[in-house]
Amino acid sequence: xxxxxxxxxxxxxxxxxxxxxxxxxxxxxxxxxxxxxxxxxxxxxxxxxxxxxxxxxxxxxxxxxxxxxxxxxxxxxxxxxxxxxxxxxxxxxxxxxxxxxxxxxxxxxxxxxxxxxxxxxxxxxxxxx
Numbered sequence: 001x002x003x004x005x006x007x008x009x010x011x012x013x014x015x016x017x018x019x020x021x022x023x024x025x026x027x028x029x030x031x032x033x034x035x036x037x038x039x040x041x042x043x044x045x046x047x048x049x050x051x052x053x054x055x056x057x058x059x060x061x062x063x064x065x066x067x068x069x070x071x072x073x074x075x076x077x078x079x080x081x082x083x084x085x086x087x088x089x090x091x092x093x094x095x096x097x098x099x100x101x102x103x104x105x106x107x108x109x110x111x112x113x114x115x116x117x118x119x120x121x122x123x124x125x126x127x128x129x
Contacts, residue, residue: 009055045091
C-alpha cells in the first residue's frame with residue numbers, strides 16, 4: 001500500500017459541492033482509503049486566463065493501486081464531474097481538478113505521469129493546507 005497526496009480544486013459552479021462530490025467518488029475507489037482531507041482555502045488562479053478564484057485542498061490516500069492506475073481513476077472522476085480536458089483552455093476554469101502530487105517515495109517521469117508533481121513547491125494551495 002502506498003500513500004498518495006491528491007491536490008483537489010474547483011473554480012466553476014458550486015466549488016464546495018464539486019470538491020465534496022470528488023471526495024465521495026475517491027471514497028469509492030478500489031483498494032483505496034481516503035485518510036484525511038485538508039481544510040479548503042481560496043486561492044488566485046495560476047496563469048493569465050481571466051477567471052474566478054479557486055477553492056483548493058489536499059487529500060491523503062492509502063492505496064494498493066499503482067500510480068498510473070490511480071491517475072487514470074482521478075481523470076475518470078474529473079470526467080464524471082463534467083471536466084473535458086480536450087475542450088478546456090490551458091490554465092482555464094475547471095469544474096474539478098485532481099492532481100496526483102506525491103505517490104509514496106516514488107519518482108516517476110513518464111508521458112502523462114510525473115510524481116512528485118513538477119510544480120509542487122510553487123502551489124500555495126498545496127503547501128498551505
